C-alpha cells in the first residue's frame with residue numbers, strides 16, 4: 454500500500470513538472486495550424502491537415518469539375534476557406550488576410566493535373582495585393598511558388614477584382 458502511494462505521488466509530480474511543456478507544445482501546434490507562412494511546403498501541410506476538399510466551400514455558384522479556360526485546365530474545382538467565402542458572399546471587393554483559394558485543375562479525362570493556390574499573407578507583396586501564389590503537382594510537390602511573375606501578369610487583368618477571375622467581389 455505504501456509503495457502504491459509512493460508511485461502515485463511520483464506520477465503526480467512528473468505530470469506536474471511536465472504540464473507546462475505539454476501545454477506549450479499543444480499551443481505551438483495550434484498556432485501553426487491556424488497560420489501557415491508564405492511557404493509552399495507549410496501551406497500544403499496545412500491544406501492537407503485541414504482536409505480542404507472536405508472542410509472548405511466550393512466557390513459560390515460553381516460546382517465540381519466546371520469548364521475552365523487556358524492555362525489552367527479543361528475542368529476545374531475551386532475551394533475557398535471561410536475568410537474567402539465571407540468576402541465573396543459579402544461583396545467585399547477584396548479578400549481579407551488569411552483568405553485561401555484552392556483550384557484543382559483536371560484533364561478532360563478527369564485526372565488531376567495540378568493544384569493552384571492563392572493565399573493572402575500580411576505585407577507579403579503590397580504591389581500585387583499580398584497574394585502568395587503556388588502551383589503544386591498532384592502529389593504536393595511544388596512547381597512554382599511565391600511572387601510568381603506569370604501568375605501575377607495574367608491575373609493582373611482582373612486587378613480591380615483583387616486578381617480573381619472566377620467571380621465578382623463587388
Ligand code: HEC
Pocket residue numbers: 520521522523524525526529531554555556569570571586587588597601603604605607608616617618619620
Ligand atoms: C494566362 C492567364 C493565367 C495564368 C498565367 C495563370 N492564371 Fe490562374 N486563372 C486564370 C483564369 C482565366 C482563371 C479563371 C478560371 C478559368 O476559367 O480557367 C484563373 C483562376 C485561378 C484561380 C482561382 C481564383 C481566380 O482567380 O478565379 C487560382 C487560385 C489561380 N488561377 C491560380 C494561379 C496560379 C497559382 C498561377 C501561376 C502558377 C496562375 N493562376 C496562372 C488565368 C491565368
